[in-house]
C-alpha cells in the first residue's frame with residue numbers, strides 16, 4: 343500500500359483500514375460579494391481582510407479527498423484541471439498543481455483510482471477529470487455525480503447553465519452517464535454519496551464511515567468556516583432556500599455525531615467539526 347507522504351495536506355485514519363487524505367489541487371480567486379451572497383459586506387469584511395485582493399476576490403483552495411478503503415480507492419472532487427485557457431487562468435487567478443500532479447506528488451497513481459465522486463459539475467469541481475489533451479485523467483475510475491446534476495448541467499436554462507462548462511462536460515458525459523447516481527448510493531463499502539441539491543440542482547455530499555470515525559464532505563454547501571451559518575449561502579447557489587434547509591439538517595447531524603468535516607474551498611484551515619449552540623452552528627478548525 344502506498345504511504346501517504348508530506349505532499350498530502352492532511353490525513354487521518356478512520357478505523358478499519360479506511361483513511362482519508364486531503365490534497366489541494368491548486369487555488370483560484372472568486373468574487374467576495376458573490377461568495378457571501380446576500381450577507382452584507384459589513385458582516386464579513388473582517389473575516390476576509392487577510393486574503394481579499396485588489397479586485398475584491400477571495401483565495402479559494404481546490405480541496406480534494408483521496409479515500410483509501412480495503413475495497414477501493416475513491417477520489418472526491420477533481421478541481422479546475424489542466425484544460426483551462428491562459429486567459430481563463432489569468433482571469434481566475436488559478437495556480438496549480440492540478441489534481442494529477444498533486445496526487446502523484448502524494449504517492450498515488452491516477453490509474454489506481456477506482457471511483458471519482460464530484461459534489462457537482464461546476465468547472466472548479468469536474469475540470470480535473472480530463473488531461474490537457476482531452477483524455478481521461480483517471481482511466482479506470484467510475485465517475486459519480488447525480489443524474490439530476492447532469493440533466494441540469496447539459497440543459498438549456500440560461501441562468502442555471504452559466505456555471506457549467508458544457509463543451510467540457512460533453513467529453514465526459516458518456517462516462518458520467520454509466521455511473522450517475524440517483525439519490526443516496528454507496529460507492530464502495532463505507533463511502534456513500536447523498537443528494538443535497540441547493541448549491542446546484544444535483545449537488546451531493548460524501549460521507550465516509552470508518553470503524554472509529556465518520557468524515558463528511560458537504561461540497562459547496564460548506565466551502566469556508568463561515569458557511570457553518572445555514573443562512574450564509576453564496577450567490578452561486580441556484581436553489582438557495584434548499585441550501586439553507588439542507589445545511590441546517592446536515593449540520594445538526596454532523597454536530598450531534600461529531601463528524602470530521604472537510605471544507606471544499608478553505609485554503610488554510612480546511613478540517614474541523616461543526617459545533618452547535620441552540621440554533622446556531624460554528625465551524626471549529628482542528629487543522
Ligand SMILES: [Zn+2]
Pocket residue numbers: 464466467562606607
Ligand atoms: Zn466550488
